Amino acid sequence: MFLTHITAEDDRWDTLAWRYYRDIRQITLLIDTNPHAPISETLPAGLTLRIPLIAAADSPDLEALPAWKR
Numbered sequence: 191m192f193l194t195h196i197t198a199e200d201d202r203w204d205t206l207a208w209r210y211y212r213d214i215r216q217i218t219l220l221i222d223t224n225p226h227a228p229i230s231e232t233l234p235a236g237l238t239l240r241i242p243l244i245a246a247a248d249s250p251d252l253e254a255l256p257a258w259k260r
Contacts, residue, residue, distance in 0.1 A: 192223075193241040197233045210241050219244075 195206065207216040221229060224239045233239075 191243045193243065195239045195241050197235055197237040197239060199232075199235045201233045201235075202231070203229075203233070206239070206241070211244065216244075 193210070195210075203217045203220055204214045207214045207220055210216075219242060220239070221227070223242050227233060227237055227239060
């Protein structure tokens with residue numbers, strides 16, 4: 191399943207990864223899912239991107255983290 195995101199001026203891969211996943215390491219997932227989009231400093235406005243939904247099992251286990259990292 192996917193969400194749809196229409197890019198705005200100054201959208202970037204890293205900010206989109208943070209916005210949707212709170213994890214900039216997911217940039218690769220976004221880029222791989224959207225081969226039509228340029229890999230550039232900023233994305234052009236009006237571009238339609240597919241944002242894959244990640245299963246809850248792929249999220250970090252908060253109970254396993256130390257209290258200061260939760």
